[in-house]
Amino acid sequence: MPQRQAFPKPSHDHERCIAKAMDAARQACASQGAQFTELRRQVLEIVWGSHAPIGAYEILSALTKNGRRPAPPTVYRALDFLLAHGLAHRIESKNAYVGCTHRHEDDRHSQFLICRACGQAVEVRDFALSQAIQQLAKNSGFAIEDQMVELAGLCPTCKGKDAHAS
Amino acid sequence: MPQRQAFPKPSHDHERCIAKAMDAARQACASQGAQFTELRRQVLEIVWGSHAPIGAYEILSALTKNGRRPAPPTVYRALDFLLAHGLAHRIESKNAYVGCTHRHEDDRHSQFLICRACGQAVEVRDFALSQAIQQLAKNSGFAIEDQMVELAGLCPTCKGKDAHAS
DNA sequence: ACATGAATGTTATAATATAACATATTGGTT
């Protein structure tokens, strides 16, 4: 049976999503004694505002529209902060960034389903998959510190459209 | 019980490894009607010659020592060919390339264990992990076309050294 | 007010990758 909807419905209120994420981020930073500065907030908001993983230079452009025009290091530093605090993730296969949609307490490892048609990247945490990874590491005597799992293909919606096309 | 040695022993005869890989590549290309040209052979040899994933510009430098000095597109095209024919893999998290150590017939998906200390990246194919990925996709209604699994950490050898240090 | 560390600004450049077009090589056909 399909688990809970991994890909968000197009109908959902994304503005509300963003607002919630900002609130959660503010709280998370507060509880960690980390500074959720205006710049970091803006970058996170821009990242969340994109339906697909967004590149660092795209973020730069978006910041420009707010009247600022920071240099690349400014954005990369903000991104580093967001990654370090589990507020965003980097999609290695796209050199791009997404807002984190999970609470990362103990472990910080997710998997991503990335649609090649609509560009959306959805974060999932699959227990069986995590188990399999742990087991593989154990069998190999390998001590995992970080893991990247990115699955590319077609999301349910785009898969449907694809069938109609051609 | 640990499965067969994933990380090669330092003692193994790597020259022999390379020679075997070149032979296999030649045969694979022949059977596919693909041209295993001298340039492609050289690039594959260089990739295999590196104990760790090697970047495109490093390959360029290595080629220079052979008297040539091609421009970047030459190397990227050779790499594209090698990737397309399953003779090499790209390590997304390092923007680098490794020789393929498996026969890819039906599916072309592997996982990589990447040691942060010695830099080695070992290709593995874990059935349970593949199963978990397939199941996850099925549960989400997602049609996987490509997958990237890169696990970073410490290989058995470096893990041992690490314990002694500090 | 002042000292300190964290955050941001600024300038320059490194590292990775591709577009566009020219030339050469290969393999089959006449």
Next chain:
DNA sequence: AACCAATATGTTATATTATAACATTCATGT
């Protein structure tokens, strides 16, 4: 052999992604 078409390689320029190094500003506690 001469030719054609397809494939492969060469060449020039530039796009994209990322970081080093140092200057300035800001936040916080005393």
